[in-house]
Amino acid sequence: MYNFNYHRPTSIDEAVKQYDEAEDGQYLAGGHTLIPTMKQRLSAPTDLIDLSGIKAMQGITRSDDGAEKMLQIGALARHEEVASSPIVKSMVPVLSALAGGIGDAQVRNRGTLGGSVANCDPAADYPAAVLGLNAQLVTNRRSLDAEQFFMGMFETALDEGELLTSVHFPRPEAAAYVKFPNPASRYALVGLLVAKTNDGVRVAVTGAAPAVFRAAAMEAALTDDFSVSALDSILLPAGDMNSDMHASAEYRAHLCTVMAQRAVAAIVAQDQARARQVTSEVTSESTS
Amino acid sequence: MSAKSMSTESMSAKGSSSVTVNLKVNNKAVTETCAANTTLDELLREQLGLSGTHIGCDTSQCGSCTVHFDGRAVKACTLLVAQCEGAEITTIEGLGTADNLHPMQAAFRECHGLQCGFCTPGMIMAAVDLVHQEETLDEQKIRKGLEGNICRCTGYHNIVRAVATAAKKMRN
Amino acid sequence: MVEQTIGKSVQRKEDLRFITGKGRYTDDINLPGQAYAVFVRSAVAHAKIKSIDSSEAESFPGVRAVLTGGQVADDGLGSLPCGWMLHSKDGSEMKQPPHPVMAADKVRYVGEPLAMVIAETRKIAKDAAELVAVDYEELPATAMVNQAQEGAQIHAEAPHNICYEWELGDQEATEAAIASAAHVTRYSLVNNRLIPNAMEPRAALADYNPGSDELTLYTTSQNPHLARLILTAFVQLAPEHKLRIIAPDVGGGFGSKIFVYSEETALAWAAKKLGMAIKWTAERSESFLADAHGRDHVTEAELALDGTGHFLALRVKTTANMGAYLSTFASAVPTYLYGTLLAGQYKTPNIYVEVDAVFTNTAPVDAYRGAGRPEATYVLERIVNLAAVELNIDPVELRRRNLIQPGDFPYQTPVALEYDTGDYEASLNKALERAGYADFSSRQEEARSRGKLRGIGVSCYIEACGLAPSRMAGSLGAGVGLWESGEVRVNPTGSVTVLTGTHSHGQGHETTFAQLVASKFGISVDDVEVVHGDTGKLDFGLGTYGSRSLAVGGSALSKAADKVIEKGYKIAAHLLETERDKIDFDDGEFRVRDSNQSKTFQEIAFAAYVPHDYPSEELEPGLSEKAFYDPVNFTYPAGTHICEVEIDPETGKVEVVRFTVVDDFGTIINPMIVEGQVHGGVAQGLGQALLENCVYDEAGQLQTGSYMDYAMPRADDLPAFSVDTTVTPCTHNPVGAKGCGEAGTIGSPPAVINAITQALGIRDISMPATPEKVWRALGAGRAHV
Structure with missing residues (x-):
């Protein structure tokens, strides 16, 4: 790792100012992508701006956003924090499960939501949640739709120096995330998030292509018939997918269908369990 | 990409290429000044002489360098010392000693959960955090929970036994 | 009576230091004033080295020296040898092209070391290594085993890239049996190439004392003596008695730490040349590139x-x-x-x-x-x-x-x-x-x-x-014998120090060998200390590989322990005023048969070192025996x-x-x-x-x-x-x-x-x-x- 100037601002404004003044600045959140990259000398910022002292970027809260209750997660929330948060569990349980499956325990204890989302690794888990749940990405300058945010491999809509400060997740009716990990790195070879939301069924795919994307064909099929078998004949085009020594594009395309079906099966099971619960509550009320 | 040498500029508004950090290591207050690009494993091994924390890879995958940061397992190779201001770090040397072993250390010996010993400190530190975090542990949870630590000697069989054994003792 | 432990799952003696972070691996050892080496490695698989410009690296603040493969050659260091000569079907010797300690004229694989930068800190060495400019004339690469014989020739000595064409068995009879068989199953396969990945990366620390001309190399080796022999006899790095190789705790090997590699050799050479202690520790990426791989x-x-x-x-x-x-x-x-x-x-x-x-x-x-x-x-x-x-x-x-x-x-x-x-x-x-x-x-x-x-x-x-049986190994082309040595030193108080030429890098020899020797003497496992991995402490040994340590090294220790007991009988006979043949040794006691007279193992040990009442005409004082065991x-x-x-x-x-x-x-x-x-x-x-x-x-x-x-x-x-x-x-x-x-x-x-x-x-x-x-x-x- 080359040396750099280290900064530890306590406010968003201070951080942005330090970034702007730096010759080649980088924001540092959990550092679990940036530090390994710097150690391999693939990245050599002149200045590292450590965001961990910024209170405004921390915390997990429930906010009223118009008519809808939103789950608001500070960009610095660590994966473990999201995984174990009672608020997340009650509002967007899929996010808690997804965060609990990122990397390994040590990585989850340091890595952050904002770092992962802003880095936009094609095999990262969080982008599937952001896109699949139609989250809002709030920066120091604006609020972006998930659709606008992810541009390509390691490429987002964030401008130079723009700082992702929090992510706001609407509460889905139901959702599930299923991934097939790369046997070496444990990143997602493919990861599928399927959600029933206010504006319909959404399916987001990570790992398979240069950047997270929505699988329109799957969404359409599931809108017509939210069942595992609805996806039987749906195969996403392999031509758009990554092909490397770990998996061919064709295999990734196949896995997308399998993982999507498993996510749907999980949602159907959740629905059934909920229905059973409601039934039993009704039954117990009527019998008591 | 050009190489940049270390320098020891003093702290300024423009940030600093060297940092002075106050932290606790194994319950002892430590104030260290080091280059900003110093990682926690380097501080522990080279400046504090705590060589029980090992470096087994350069991509944050092997877990040999696992220590506790405010009680939670982290990979010391992927943390800048600068990020440790105010932190309480516990290394294998601070977990237990030869005449007062932590139950996890004792269980690793009892169950033959180590062979060459190189991954062992990191494995033990990760396992202690795992037991603290999980209310109940079965074989599958232990195996999954140790995903961040690679051992090449044991095939993990006896490590899993050791963690299960220690978990029982730690909960009594 | 001390508990007999053969066949028992005794907890490992070595574990206490490992579980408390007190293991002592090569990278844990530091010497005052040591410098750090970083290797410059080939970025290409096959190329002529047109030039190496190290001037910028040399003038980088904190750099002590930059040494290249050319300087290795100028100093007359020998090639890294292969210790086993094979012969082809036609009786010709295998092709053994030179294996330079660092490449001078040509590089032949990605990761091959061609220069080393030595500096005050690791970071400086690493920064400066990037400034070493290597000008390559790239050649076509032959990377795939199944295309090797048609690919670009890698060594002048080896046409079609063939090292040897070996055979074993009766071709005629085999072919005849296949031709007339009721059924023949045919199978084509690839045995995939693997990277050993011991969790401790290779490392070395070399130190030279110009006053005594002693060169010491701490290194991650499964067989320090063999390394010393090769570095002395083939590489001509230093005379054997002036070279000490210490393999302290070694974090796994699986074969990959048997071999004498470029980096450790270059480090020892540089330490002597520059008169300073130098350390090198591989990063994992270097292990992937430059540890010997397997199978394929x-x-x-x-x-x-x-x-x-x-x-x-x-x-x-x-x-x-x-x-x-x-x-x-x-x-x-x-x-x-x-x-x-x-x-x-x-x-x-x-x-x-x-x-x-x-x-x-x-x-x-x-x-x-x-x-x-x-x-x-x-x-x-x-x-x-x-x-x-x-x-x-x-x-x-x-x-x-x-x-x-x-x-x-x-x-x-x-x-x-x-x-x-x-x-x-x-x-x-x-x-x-x-x-x-x-x-x-x-x-x-x-x-x-x-x-x-x-x-x-x-x-x-x-x-x-x-x-392996040395005679058999020799007839098959091995350059060394494959026996093992063992020494059993009984201390005056009756505790025992055991020295073995094998090496433990996770296999628990400190415990197994202690059990073996303790059981021979009827003493506690805790009273036996096993020493290995230091050419300065023990006789020549062949190290650990091929699942040999207990079968060969343990056998040598068993023989040495028998010699100790035999001497103990004679001492006991003297002290008990009887004949050797009337004494039994059991449970740590030499007893006169059909009597209540006895001497403990500890008493005999003490008598051997304080020989006031001792058969000095027949026996030397002391109680320490060596044995060499060559399997049949x-x-x-x-x-x-x-x-x-x-x-x-x-x-x-x-x-x-x-x-x-x-x-x-x-x-x-x-x-x-x-x-x-x-x-x-x-x-x-x-x-x-x-x-x-x-x-x-x-x-x-x-x-x-x-x-x-x-x-x-x-x-x-x-x-x-x-x-x-x-x-x-x-x-x-x-x-x-x-x-x-x-x-x-x-x-x-x-x-x-x-x-x-x-x-x-x-x-x-x-x-x-x-x-x-x-x-x-x-x-x-x-x-x-």
Whole structure:
């Protein structure tokens, strides 16, 4: 790792100012992508701006956003924090499960939501949640739709120096995330998030292509018939997918269908369990 | 990409290429000044002489360098010392000693959960955090929970036994 | 009376330091004023070095020196030798091109060291290493083993990149038997290339004292004496008595730390040249590039059977990758550790094997856990399984029909070895029972009801261990003897210091050897300290590899302990005023037969060092004995592995749900340690079968250069193992031990593939059986095309 100037601002404004003044600045959140990259000398910022002292970027809260209750997660929330948060569990349980499956325990204890989302690794888990749940990405300058945010491999809509400060997740009716990990790195070879939301069924795919994307064909099929078998004949085009020594594009395309079906099966099971619960509550009320 | 040498500029508004950090290591207050690009494993091994924390890879995958940061397992190779201001770090040397072993250390010996010993400190530190975090542990949870630590000697069989054994003792 | 510990699972003496972070590995050792080295490595697979400009690096603040391969050559350092001379079919010697300590004129693999930067800190050395400008004239690369003979020539000495063309066995008889056989099974396979990945990266710290001319090298070695011999006799680094090599705690080896490498050698040379202490510690990425790799065979085999399912002949033709240079034992691995093992546990009357060893522009390939024997077992246990399928005979039954029976020993195979003892069917039967083989179909049914495909596979392995009878090794081309030394020093108070020429890097010798010696003397294991890994402390030794430590090193210690006891008898006879023949030694006491008179072991030790009342005319004072042990034969551990897998047909993911092993390792000193060795060995075998694969692209760039791309087995990839033993003690060494370090890696890969192919109902699948390969084998791939 080359040396750099280290900064530890306590406010968003201070951080942005330090970034702007730096010759080649980088924001540092959990550092679990940036530090390994710097150690391999693939990245050599002149200045590292450590965001961990910024209170405004921390915390997990429930906010009223118009008519809808939103789950608001500070960009610095660590994966473990999201995984174990009672608020997340009650509002967007899929996010808690997804965060609990990122990397390994040590990585989850340091890595952050904002770092992962802003880095936009094609095999990262969080982008599937952001896109699949139609989250809002709030920066120091604006609020972006998930659709606008992810541009390509390691490429987002964030401008130079723009700082992702929090992510706001609407509460889905139901959702599930299923991934097939790369046997070496444990990143997602493919990861599928399927959600029933206010504006319909959404399916987001990570790992398979240069950047997270929505699988329109799957969404359409599931809108017509939210069942595992609805996806039987749906195969996403392999031509758009990554092909490397770990998996061919064709295999990734196949896995997308399998993982999507498993996510749907999980949602159907959740629905059934909920229905059973409601039934039993009704039954117990009527019998008591 | 050009190489940049270390320098020891003093702290300024423009940030600093060297940092002075106050932290606790194994319950002892430590104030260290080091280059900003110093990682926690380097501080522990080279400046504090705590060589029980090992470096087994350069991509944050092997877990040999696992220590506790405010009680939670982290990979010391992927943390800048600068990020440790105010932190309480516990290394294998601070977990237990030869005449007062932590139950996890004792269980690793009892169950033959180590062979060459190189991954062992990191494995033990990760396992202690795992037991603290999980209310109940079965074989599958232990195996999954140790995903961040690679051992090449044991095939993990006896490590899993050791963690299960220690978990029982730690909960009594 | 002290508890007898042979056969008991004594907790390991070495563990206390490891679990408390007090192990002392090479990188943990520091010397005042030490400098740090970083190597400049070739970025290309094959090129002439037109020039190296190190001026910018040299003037970088904090840099002490930049040394290049050219300076190594100028100083007259010798080539790194291969210690085993092979001869081709035509009688010619193998081609052994020079293996420079650092490349001077030409580079032949990515990662080959060509210069070193020495600086005040690691970081400075690393920064400055980037400033060393190397001008290459690139040459076409030959990276793939199956294209080596047609590819660009790598060494002037080796046309068609052929190192040797070796054969063993009776070609004519084998071909005749195949030609007239009722059935011939044919099989082509690739044994995938692996990277050993001991968790401690290689490291070294060299120190030179100009006043005494002593050069000390702390290094991650499995055999410090052998390293010293090579560095002295071949590389001419320093006189043998002025070179001390210390291998302290070593964090795993699996073969990869046997060899004498460029970096350690260059470091010692630089320390002497510059008169300073210098440290080098590999980063993991360097381990991937420059540790010797393993396996990498392409093989075709034919097994001939008669109408009753008895084996008639086996013919094997293998191309083995040596990499860019011959590493220390490279030539012996695909020949004497491979071809000689092809009889396995079976009475196959005719065997003929040919091995072409080739050079490629890849890292050197040498012994990795099992070394040749896993490759041999894979060929045999796969082709036997295929024959069973083709002939519609149960694979276990086909094996059983051909097993060498207990009454057949000593059994001379058609490929040079003479097995001394064993009971293969006993291990097979015990394994079948433990694995619930008979009830497999009910588990298969149950799995099917969950949508899973379940398969079971068997593998019966044999290995030749306890390397090695020196005369035999010498006649086969070995450059050294393969005996072992041991010394037993009884201290005046009766505690014992044991010195062994073997080396422990995880195998628990400090405990096993202590148990062995303590049991001889009837003293506590706690009173025995084992010393190894320092040429300055002990006699010459050959180190640890080939599952030899207990069988050969333990035997030397056993002999030395016997000498101590023999001397003890004489001292006791004097003190007890009787004759030697009237004394018994038992439970740590020398007792006069049929009397109550006795002397403890400790009393005898004290008398030997304080010889006031002593038979000084006949005996020297002191109680310390040495022994050298040269085995008369190899040892032949053998056993059965049974793997049960469950496959998710939707994804192709294979889960090993049961793994059963029954081994015959002869006499066992510490069952806990032995089981641990089996667990670890099986894990590496499962790694090869399911996960691990070293991949180079056609340009010779390593594609799997980190744990992000090279899939290491992790805890959740593996099952719990079911391990047991049967015992037929080795007939020719005093311990009765056969060795257990490699068996797990040898027996397991074919068991896994046999299980997968059975589950899928297919003929073959290559290793590693990744989910995508399995999915394609299921035909699912075609369905989507």
